Amino acid sequence: MEMNIWQQEEERLELVRNKLQVRISELEPEVAGLHDQATDIRKRFWEEVTMNTGSNEDFEESFYTINQQSAVLAERERGHQRLMQQWKNVKRLLPSPYFGRIDFQEKGLSFSEKIYIGVSSFVDQDGLSFLIYDWRTPIASLYYDASPGVASYVTPSGTIDGTMELKRQFQIQNGTINNMFDANETIGDDLLQHVLGSGADSQMKSIVATIQKEQNAIIRNDTSRMLIVQGAAGSGKTSAALQRVAYLLYKHRQTIKADQIVLFSPNPMFASYISTVLPELGEENMQQTTFQEYLDYWLDSTLQSEDVFDQIEYVLTKHNTPGYEARLQGMEYKTSESFLQALQNYGLWLGREGMQFSGIRIQKRDLITAEQMKERFYGYDHTLPLINRVALLQEWLLNELSSLERAEREASWVQEELNYLDTEQYVEAFGMLHKEKEIFDVAERYAAILRDNKSKRRGDEGDFDFTQREEELLRQKIVKAYFKPLKKSVKNFSFVNLQAIYGQLFVGEAAYKVRTNGAPVPTLWSEICRETQEMLDQNKLFHEDVTPYLYVKELIEGVRTNSEIRYVFVDEGQDYSSFQYEYLKKLFPRARMTVLGDFGQAIFMQSTSLVGDHSPLVRLFGETDTSMFCLLRSYRSTREIVEFTKAMLPGGEEIMPFDRKGPKPLLTKLDSRDNRDAQILADIAALRDKGLESIAIITKTAAESREAYHLLQSQGNETLQLITKETIHFEKGLMVIPVYLAKGVEFDAVLVYEASSQIYGKENERKLLYTACTRAMHELYLYTFEDWSPFIQALPADLYEISS
């Protein structure tokens, strides 16, 4: 680039930085005093306010003044927040004020405007001239979407046409321009090369400076209820999702707060991996959770559920155990739309017959039996929906319990309990009695007397009939202690025997067909029934049963909803079943959904295809309310790694590597386990010497991870971390990790611990191997001491190197 252009840009940078500096020094003293001021205002507010309640007019007057003052206070606090935000923004801008510039001449105007783009806007002292435009402003979209030439952008008040005369990218660090490129295309490759060539981090980075056109379309789409993104491994799905959150928070800043957006991530470690992106962009983090967390929250505490990781561990390690085939078939069926349909029909059947209740008992005695409930339930108007009848029954039970509670006070067991009451309980009752008579102070004296004279209570406490009243109170209290939890459990629907209701679906084919309006069953149905029942008998649920179980629960008890949430993001969306999507839709009735995933990495049993005719996701909100995007360019890995991995996937031809060069994947075959481990350690040492800091040894299962960890550690590697499903923080370094936990994250180098046909031989293991290999950014090594996996054997030999 010409010298004088550099110079001009440097001068401009200097100018903007000076202005930023001035703004910081103006804001600093104000911000420093803000906290104290806010407390002070609040304090003074209450000191200054006097409530005159003399007459109605006085009262009204005071009330009016308070209202007015509190509005002033709120406004001042908002002002403070704005100042604070401004201060944070300018501080964030100072080291690197902007990353892009476009010169745009609007049609009909005789001059072009220089638009500098950064992570937030910065306006000059005059309050009008934008020295920096926020990357989320409408005009900034030109930077991502358009090439120099005729261009237009959309604003809330219409489309603006014009000509883009220049598009320039900057790399500015600590106030110095390190690099500058003029781009012809959309965001040019030079800058991307630079960004992608650097090392992996323990935290994901924001990509605002280099967002690609196709990613920008996802980030800014705000029209449809459902947005589906199918994208190859490393194509920037998670990145796009996070920048999209930042965009939505900016666009709807008057109406939506960060806690009204929730992101479902694949595991807790992933949450820590992405947690810094939004703060880096000056936004608060959205809520983050895992689907498992939700399931655990809604499931009855009496039931223990298998989690998704134990499920996959079972699938991958228990091939030769009895019942395996049936379990797999069960997983497939229980996550299918056909089962969902069957359950909907089951709900209708329950409206006619078959509801199961749990009787309410006290002192080993039936208070209200299950039969009574059933009779009452089916006595209600049959045209009423199931949920309404359950609500009626609940109301009836609560009323019944109140009358039974009154009657129960006379029961003989209450008398017995009365005899065993301790001093404190008497004192309490006595205290209450005196409250009734407005004599509080004697309660203590009475306690002292009671303590001295515990065994012989006198029945003559004066003119008030203490003994009788006291006994009444105590009886009330005793009975209440028993009834309170009963009422609470009725409020929690525990009179519905959900376990039995779910269980009666699994008693045999004939019954199942009757109850589900003839739903077809898989071939191993009787075995599936036996396995499911066996779990229920132990108060357990297979993972594949949890969502259907909750679904049935909601058919009966009504849907619990969270209408605060306005946007739901599901990352690794291929790993959710139709059931789970139905569930999410119901749970968040006011939310728009963004689902991002890659069917090439669908490694869990419940996986769903995101796009295509078979996608239940499209049906969720209907085609007209659904937008679909496809990301085919893969940014994470070098060209060599992408060429290698995409050849493993049927249909992988369409994946396009970003042109970043690196060594070809290296295949190392050894003659024994020990030699393999020794070689891995030697390779790790060499990789570290080359400066690669984040290195993962990826295994298929957790069991294999543990084994690898112990073997490698015993050979002298102390810095090794073992990642398990319990790991919460993702830390850069050397680690052993099962592939299903490595989803969504990336490493400088990946070493596939054992890529043999034994480990990755079956068709359902192909995607596991693909997922493992696609975690690598710069280097990929694969090892075996047996035969290579067929998925590797099938690859063209020019895609890899063989270690000699």
Ligand SMILES: Nc1ncnc2c1ncn2[C@@H]1O[C@H](COP(=O)(O)OP(=O)(O)OP(=O)(O)O)[C@@H](O)[C@H]1O
């Ligand atoms: N436009 C971009 N500019 C710079 N880096 C990018 C861009 N898009 C993606 N990347 C980088 O590519 C890598 C992969 O991105 P990301 O994790 O978002 O992809 P993904 O599609 O979610 O991957 P996977 O499905 O394999 O987990 C990250 O390092 C990310 O920073």
